[in-house]
Amino acid sequence: MRVPSVPRPPRRTLTGPSAAALCAAGVLSAAAAFPAAATPTAPGPAGPTGGARSAAAYPNLTPKPPMGWNNWSYYMCDIDEKVVLGNARALVRSGLAAKGYDTVTVDDCWMLKQRDARGNLVPDPARFPRGMAHVGRELHRMGLKFGIYEDVGNLTCEKYPGSLGHYQQDADLFAKWKVDYLKMDGCNLPTAPGKTKERTYHDAYRAVSQALRRTGRDIVFSVSAPAYFQYGGDRVWHQVIRWSSQVGNLWREGRDIAVEKHGGAKKWASITYNYAYNAKLAHLQRPGRWNDPDFLLAGDSGLSNRQIQSQMSLWAVMAAPLISSTDLTKISPAELKVLGNRDIIAVDQDPKGVQGRVVQQGPGYDVLSKPLQNGDRAVALFNAGDSARTLSTTAKTAGLPKAGAYELRDLVTKRTSRTAGKISVRVPAHATVLYRVHPVR
Incomplete structure (x- = not known):
């Protein structure tokens, strides 16, 4: 085309x-x-x-x-x-x-x-x-x-x-x-x-x-x-x-x-x-x-x-x-x-087959969330700007159910962390941090 x-x-x-x-x-x-x-x-x-x-x-x-x-x-x-x-x-x-x-x-x-x-x-x-x-x-x-x-x-x-x-x-x-x-x-x-x-x-x-x-x-x-x-x-x-x-x-x-x-x-x-x-x-x-x-x-x-x-x-x-x-x-x-x-x-390739949606925006950045088959969410924090910045969202904004805690797995670095609900990370210019977020019940 x-x-x-x-x-x-x-x-x-x-x-x-x-x-x-x-x-x-x-x-x-x-x-x-x-x-x-x-x-x-x-x-x-x-x-x-x-x-x-x-x-x-x-x-x-x-x-x-x-x-x-x-x-x-x-x-x-x-x-x-x-x-x-x-x-x-x-x-x-x-x-x-x-x-x-x-x-x-x-x-x-x-x-x-x-x-x-x-x-x-x-x-x-x-x-x-x-x-x-x-x-x-x-x-x-x-x-x-x-x-x-x-x-x-x-x-x-x-x-x-x-x-x-x-x-x-x-x-x-x-x-x-x-x-x-x-x-x-x-x-x-x-x-x-x-x-x-x-x-x-x-x-x-x-x-x-x-x-x-x-x-x-x-x-x-x-x-x-x-x-x-x-x-x-x-x-x-x-x-x-x-x-x-x-x-x-x-x-x-x-x-x-x-x-x-x-x-x-x-x-x-x-x-x-x-x-x-x-x-x-x-x-x-x-x-x-x-x-x-x-x-x-x-x-x-x-x-x-x-x-x-x-x-x-x-x-x-x-x-x-x-x-x-x-x-x-x-x-x-x-x-x-x-x-x-x-x-x-x-x-x-998640079998649920759903396209992630923009759930939060600001000047030069987007946050997207995609529901996955096992109840997890893929959450992407995209910094389109030309300088690094801290991007933040919440499990609730991302569409996750209420839970005692949430496990965050960075799918690039493979590091795992936990949060009570806030998702916040320093994102370099032109970079995207992609988490798989799992509610811990």
Whole structure:
């Protein structure tokens, strides 16, 4: 998804010494804090504005947020079989695959610029000389899943053949190649005569959804439609997210994360921007249907360990897909430790499947709380500002039941402490402290 950077009007004005820096960095303040104990409202079956569409929901193929690797943010179009399979082997060798990072997705630019005489997509023989079915077989041999990219429009974002007019043909081809995961972008989809843009997108994604079901193969369906409505106002944007949850399993809802060629400051601004729009959408997520704020940048140049740790912690507390996009063959031990933190992965993958919500805010900081299956809460204290500060909240604010004491386990340092109810910690600039809080009865 390559949506131009169009600023949205802020929901509220940031104040305090770090306000200007935060606004410049693209941080949008989340909507007013949700009640800590509230549960997400499941998106309903409504179709595009102007009328409901009745259709069976897409099968629930992702009871937990998807995890894996995608080439786009780091490599963009500079991909081939060696890059993809090399990173797949690194997933396995590093132990990340065993921790859940099990889906390898080949993004845009994998095909030739023209279909063949039968109308089929053709893998670029210079990049993938043994074809995509071979890539899939190799990934499956490693115990991994095979993901691929296409677009509902005439062309992909990088001007390769899109699927418009070939939805069933392409779905059948992907099933033949044993694809397990389809990322379907939304570039270059012309608005159909007599239809609104929203209805056009709905009908296109619904058609792909039905085509995938007709193949008889379980293919996780990642929908990009909401990203093309982020700047159209919250009403239509949220409506698109609601019907995306019917036609697919997860959805890219906003601007792309930064790519490797960008500098560190732009990457951090991109992380905070994507965090901010995703944090406001917790009420539109439900277990098995996931808001997707885009890739993890751990391993990319220009970011500090605190910044990549912040992204990992925030994505986990928001129950976001954990999809790495970096060169895993060269990742440092420190960066690998961030991606492979089992305690933080467990927060993201918690079977309760609830996106954490913002429960407290101030100038340049957020506190989020996520209910976990065993009655614990994951509590994240995020300092988006440029200087260290002490952040404080309470067990009550975080939605925890009344108890004699609370055990706090810092999921990064692994230190454990107890409190009577106050949660307070000194948080460095651009850092996030993530606790698992357990009521002691």
